[in-house]
Amino acid sequence: xxxxxxxxxxxxxxxxxxxxxxxxxxxxxxxxxxxxxxxxxxxxxxxxxxxxxxxxxxxxxxxxxxxxxxxxxxxxxxxxxxxxxxxxxxxxxxxxxxxxxxxxxxxxxxxxxxxxxxxxxxxxxxxxxxxxxxxxxxxxxxxxxxxxxxxxxxxxxxxxxxxxxxxxxxxxxxxxxxxxxxxxxxxxxxxxxxxxxxxxxxxxxxxxxxxxxxxxxxxxxxxxxxxxxxxxxxxxxxxxxxxxxxxxxxxxxxxxxxxxxxxxxxxxxxxxxxxxxxxxxxxxxxxxx
Amino acid sequence: xxxxxxxxxxxxxxxxxxxxxxxxxxxxxxxxxxxxxxxxxxxxxxxxxxxxxxxxxxxxxxxxxxxxxxxxxxxxxxxxxxxxxxxxxxxxxxxxxxxxxxxxxxxxxxxxxxxxxxxxxxxxxxxxxxxxxxxxxxxxxxxxxxxxxxxxxxxxxxxxxxxxxxxxxxxxxxxxxxxxxxxxxxxxxxxxxxxxxxxxxxxxxxxxxxxxxxxxxxxxxxxxxxxxxxxxxxxxxxxxxxxxxxxxxxxxxxxxxxxxxxxxxxxxxxxxxxxxxxxxxxxxxxxxxxxxxxxxxxxxxxxxxxxxxxxxxxxxxxxxxxxxxxxxxxxxxxxxxxxxxxxxxxxxxxxxxxxxxxxxxxxxxxxxxxxxxxxxxxxxxxxxxxxxxxxxxxxxxxxxxxxxxxxxxxxxx
Numbered sequence: 206x207x208x209x210x211x212x213x214x215x216x217x218x219x220x221x222x223x224x225x226x227x228x229x230x231x232x233x234x235x236x237x238x239x240x241x242x243x244x245x246x247x248x249x250x251x252x253x254x255x256x257x258x259x260x261x262x263x264x265x266x267x268x269x270x271x272x273x274x275x276x277x278x279x280x281x282x283x284x285x286x287x288x289x290x291x292x293x294x295x296x297x298x299x300x301x302x303x304x305x306x307x308x309x310x311x312x313x314x315x316x317x318x319x320x321x322x323x324x325x326x327x328x329x330x331x332x333x334x335x336x337x338x339x340x341x342x343x344x345x346x347x348x349x350x351x352x353x354x355x356x357x358x359x360x361x362x363x364x365x366x367x368x369x370x371x372x373x374x375x376x377x378x379x380x381x382x383x384x385x386x387x388x389x390x391x392x393x394x395x396x397x398x399x400x401x402x403x404x405x406x407x408x409x410x411x412x413x414x415x416x417x418x419x420x421x422x423x424x425x426x427x428x429x430x431x432x433x434x435x436x437x438x439x440x441x442x443x444x445x446x447x448x449x450x451x452x453x454x455x456x457x458x459x460x461x462x463x464x465x466x467x468x469x470x471x472x473x474x475x476x477x478x479x480x481x482x483x484x485x486x487x488x489x490x491x492x493x494x
Numbered sequence: 495x496x497x498x499x500x501x502x503x504x505x506x507x508x509x510x511x512x513x514x515x516x517x518x519x520x521x522x523x524x525x526x527x528x529x530x531x532x533x534x535x536x537x538x539x540x541x542x543x544x545x546x547x548x549x550x551x552x553x554x555x556x557x558x559x560x561x562x563x564x565x566x567x568x569x570x571x572x573x574x575x576x577x578x579x580x581x582x583x584x585x586x587x588x589x590x591x592x593x594x595x596x597x598x599x600x601x602x603x604x605x606x607x608x609x610x611x612x613x614x615x616x617x618x619x620x621x622x623x624x625x626x627x628x629x630x631x632x633x634x635x636x637x638x639x640x641x642x643x644x645x646x647x648x649x650x651x652x653x654x655x656x657x658x659x660x661x662x663x664x665x666x667x668x669x670x671x672x673x674x675x676x677x678x679x680x681x682x683x684x685x686x687x688x689x690x691x692x693x694x695x696x697x698x699x700x701x702x703x704x705x706x707x708x709x710x711x712x713x714x715x716x717x718x719x720x721x722x723x724x725x726x727x728x729x730x731x732x733x734x735x736x737x738x739x740x741x742x743x744x745x746x747x748x749x750x751x752x753x754x755x756x757x758x759x760x761x762x763x764x765x766x767x768x769x770x771x772x773x774x775x776x777x778x779x780x781x782x783x784x785x786x787x788x789x790x791x792x793x794x795x796x797x798x799x800x801x802x803x804x805x806x807x808x809x810x811x812x813x814x815x816x817x818x819x820x821x822x823x824x825x826x827x828x829x830x831x832x833x834x835x836x837x838x839x840x841x842x843x844x845x846x847x848x849x850x851x852x853x854x855x856x857x858x859x860x861x862x863x864x865x866x867x868x869x870x871x872x873x874x875x876x877x878x879x880x881x882x883x884x885x886x887x888x889x890x891x892x893x894x895x896x897x898x899x900x901x902x903x904x905x906x907x
Contacts, residue, residue, distance in 0.1 A: 209723045212748075216715050322541040322577065324736050326771050333746040333775070333903075344715070344747045417712035418736070422542075426710075461716035462723075467677040467706040469716065 208340030213462045214455060215343055219351040221454020223412055225447035226354040227427065228434035229361060230405030236441030237378045237398040238286075238294060240301055244309035246427030248403055251312055252278065252410025253419040254320055260327050260414075267327060268353055271411035275357075278407030279400040286399035291392060309424060316421040324418035332415075350412040357408045358447055361401070365443070374398055378441065433473050437480045439490020448488060452476065531568040532830040532841075534823060535590035537600035537610060542578025543709065544603050546735045546767040547815055551602050551624060553807055554816025557800040558823045564795065567827035576606055584609040591617050596836035597826040597845075599819065604628040605679040614638045618838035620829070620845050624822035625815065627759075628683045632865040638842050640866040642821050644759065644784065644873070646680075646687040652873040653758025653782035654695040657728075659887055660756075660780070660875055661698070664898045668699045668728040668753060672721050674741065675732035676709040684732040684760060702726055709737045718744040727753045733762030739771045746775055746903045753899035757781040759873065766811050769881040774907055777878045778900035784855045785874045785885055786813035788893075793854045796820055810882050817854040824853065825860060856891065 231245045242248075255274050259265040293301050334345040365371035377384045377394050385391050417423075434453055438445025453473045461469035486492050536555045539548035555571055562569055574590050576583035583606035587598055591613070597620045601607045607626035614621040615638050623631065623641040627649055632641055644652065661667060673688055675681040685704055692701050702724045707717045714737065721729060729752045733741060742755075756779075757763050763779045786793050786809075793813075800809045800816060809816065825848050830836060833844035850860040858870035875887035877896055886896040 206723070209719060213716065213719055216719065220715075323545045326739070328771060333743065335747045335749065337749075342748055344744075346747075347715075413712075458716050462720050465706060466711075466714075466717040466720060467708045470708070 209462075211341055212343075213458045215341060216347065217455035217458030218451060219343070219347040219454070220416075220458065221451035222351040222354045222358075222447075223409065223416075223450075224430060224434055224454050225450025226357055226405060226412070227409040228431040228438070228446040228450055229358060229443055230402035230409070231431045232435045232438065232441060232443050232446040233361075233405065234399055234402035235435065236443065237374055238290075238395050240290065240294060241305070241432070242402065243302060243305035243428060244312060244424075245406055245431050246429070247309040247312040247316075247424035248278070248406045249410040249413065249427045249431075250316060250419065250421060250424045252407040253414040253417075253423075254316055254325070255407075256411040256414040257325050257327050257419045260329070266329070267411045267414050268349055271353060271357075271408045274411045275404040275408040279404040281400075282403030283396045283400035285403075286396040287392070290399065291395065294395065309428070313421050313424050320419075320421065322421060324420045326418040327414050329415060344416075346415040350415050353412055354409070357405065361405065362443070364401075370394070370397060430473070433477050435487075437477055437487060439487025442487065442489040442491075445487055445489030452488075531570050532596050532826060532836050533570045533572060533594055534597045534599055534826055535572045535574050535587065535595035536819070536823065537574045537576055537583060537587055537590065537598060537606075538819075539578040539601070539603055539606065540573075540575040543736065544578045544734060546765045547602055547625075547761055548575070548578070550765065550812045550815035551819040553800065553804045553812055554796075554819035555599070555823060556803040557796055557816065558820045560799040560802070561792070561795045561820070562824060562827050565792075565824075567824070567831055569823060569827045569830075571823070574600075576601060578603065578606075580605045580609050583607075584613055587613045588617075591619050595619065596838075597622065597830075597841065599624055599822045599826065601626065602815070603680065604631070604683065607631060608679075611636050611639050618842075620826060620838065620842045622822040622825045622845065624819040628679060632867040636866065638838070640825065640845055640848070640862045640868070642825055642860055642862075642868045642871070643818055644871050645867065646683040646759075647691060648869075648871070649759025649783070649873070650684060650687040651691045651695060653756075654691060654697060656782040656873060656875050656887065657697070657756060657758065658695075660896055660898065663887055663889075664896055666753060666898045670699050670702050670724075670726050671697075671728040671730055672702050672724050672726040673704040673730045673732075674717065674721060675704065675706055676734065676737055677706040678709055680760070681706070681709070681732050688730075688758075699728065701730075707737070709734060711737075711740070714740045714744045715748070717741070718748050718750060721745075722748055722750045729755045731755060731757050731762070732760040733757065734760075735762045735765035735767045738762035738765075738768055742772055742775055742779075749903070751900075751902055755779045755900070757783075759783055761814070763878065764811060764814065764876065764883045766807065769811070769878070773881070775903060776881055777906065778897055780875060780877045780886075780896070780898075781883075782873050782875050783814060784818075784857060784871045785876055785883070785891075786817045786854055787856045787891070788885075789891075790852060790854060792852050793817070796854055808882070813854075813883075821853055821855060821860065824850065 256267040256270045259270040331345050336343045434449040438449030456472050457469040460472040538551045574586045576586050587610045599622045602625045604626040621639045627646045629645050675685050763781050769776045797809045829844035833841050857872040874885050876883045877886045884894045
């Protein structure tokens with residue numbers, strides 16, 4: 206029985222890492238640009254289809270495809286911020302909301318037109334393989350996806366901590382006026398941040414296709430999931446997003462195992478409500494001044 | 495421009511013209527009622543969650559006109575997609591009737607069929623159900639509905655009885671079982687039927703637990719872990735094709751190998767999507783369902799027409815969905831021929847009086863009781879063999895012997 210428990214927890218951790226990566230992009234964008242990307246889930250779905258096409262047409266493994274897809278998403282995010290979203294920064298929340306929901310609708314319908322509404326499984330050659338480590342039985346795809354997610358997260362944390370651009374972006378997040386006063390190009394840094402946010406979601410979507418079928422209708426569910434994780438972790442806190450992703454992954458797995466699998470997503474929202482009541486700024490978020 | 499006396503119409507001419515125009519406007523209703531061809535809206539989930547099954551039903555509908563024409567029936571089919579969405583099913587049915595549909599066939603999914611039944615009842619247009627099993631459909635007093643399909647209770651009780659037949663035929667005794675079901679309308683109705691009928695069926699093994707899952711879940715890893723923890727020898731499932739794929743995929747990943755996976759009356763295990771996604775891992779799963787009777791002349795005619803209409807698909811795989819959809823259309827066509835009119839109440843009276851001896855699916859003549867339910871349908875045990883559904887029981891219709899326990903996942907080809 207202990208081995209079953211261990212399996213459930215490990216499954217939750219592996220899924221949680223992927224959830225964390227998915228939410229990281231949303232958190233980065235909000236932390237710096239102060240804008241909630243309501244098209245986040247739809248971008249993840251586009252990435253899933255991109256990975257699906259690369260695999261089906263040219264046999265490129267989604268774990269490899271993740272890199273070019275993230276790069277393309279970075280460019281798209283950068284361009285989108287410079288051309289469209291930048292003019293909405295600082296405008297009322299409802300205007301930003303409408304803009305991004307509109308973008309989400311455009312994306313999901315474009316996917317529907319191109320691929321149709323049906324689920325598209327990647328059918329990877331190792332999709333059915335698993336590792337047996339002592340009493341643990343772990344899906345190969347989940348391990349690969351989680352390791353890749355961890356690598357992307359580490360690279361992102363490294364970028365923000367050790368590069369000049371990363372430090373400048375953090376300066377923008379901490380004190381926008383101060384950053385502008387010392388001559389930082391805030392608009393460019395915003396665009397880079399939006400690009401990084403989309404690159405994260407591009408990578409997460411590519412990895413997601415290894416464990417789930419690509420379906421256009423997944424977008425809102427992913428947005429909601431990422432949003433829940435970001436609120437639990439603390440708006441703008443990237444470490445918080447990762448921790449909350451893990452927490453949700455494990456709590457969903459345990460709730461599904463102990464209570465009822467069909468009720469597992471309910472626990473994410475129960476956790477969200479608990480955090481909002483007990484610690485409104487999120488687990489690792491800063492208290493508003 | 496002005497009229498002179500010669501071109502200006504007289505009052506009498508205006509009156510006559512108005513009468514003629516009124517008659518012309520009224521004519522479609524009369525002509526519609528007396529037309530030689532009946533216009534039937536075939537409402538199916540051809541996209542969305544139930545797309546695979548909906549498309550399969552649609553292929554049966556495409557093959558139907560030719561077979562029905564040869565049998566002396568004339569139908570005009572209007573194909574409607576309700577996108578696996580109950581609200582769309584309701585509005586599309588309204589629209590189809592407004593556009594002149596004189597009968598409705600559908601809808602594979604119980605929730606959508608319930609919504610359509612309300613519309614058909616209000617508009618007094620007969621609804622011939624192809625596939626939908628929730629008991630409410632024939633228990634809520636609808637007057638404009640017939641169901642040539644089994645109820646959840648009939649599916650489950652027939653399915654459980656056939657498990658006993660299977661155990662007797664193979665000599666394999668299951669020590670215990672787990673029931674896994676989607677928590678949608680169909681799945682929860684199947685669960686209710688299972689809760690009620692399993693004890694009554696006096697099965698020779700206990701049901702350890704019933705596990706509900708969300709059919710829209712990304713994967714069923716936790717569900718399979720939960721099943722694995724219970725270590726059942728038999729897994730009873732109520733699935734659709736997309737979640738059946740997820741279920742088997744996670745069973746293989748977790749190296750969980752029960753003696754058998756049996757669906758006591760649900761889809762999912764015999765869809766082309768299932769075979770394509772899982773390849774050899776799709777073999778040896780069992781499902782106890784009514785199936786196409788290969789000895790019926792109508793089945794053979796439908797199979798031939800199906801091949802022409804759908805050259806890239808297999809009738810052997812589609813015959814459950816295609817067969818019931820064909821029969822639902824046939825019921826309306828036959829009633830229209832007997833009634834001689836598409837007037838709703840008269841046509842419905844004829845539909846209720848249906849008595850078709852020669853048809854596609856296994857079982858006796860298609861007849862409806864006072865609630866509109868056909869109780870003459872019989873199930874068979876079907877097993878996937880070489881990615882083809884193969885009837886393995888009862889012996890009089892079987893074309894192969896059942897294989898239980900199923901072979902290990904590893905080493906299949």
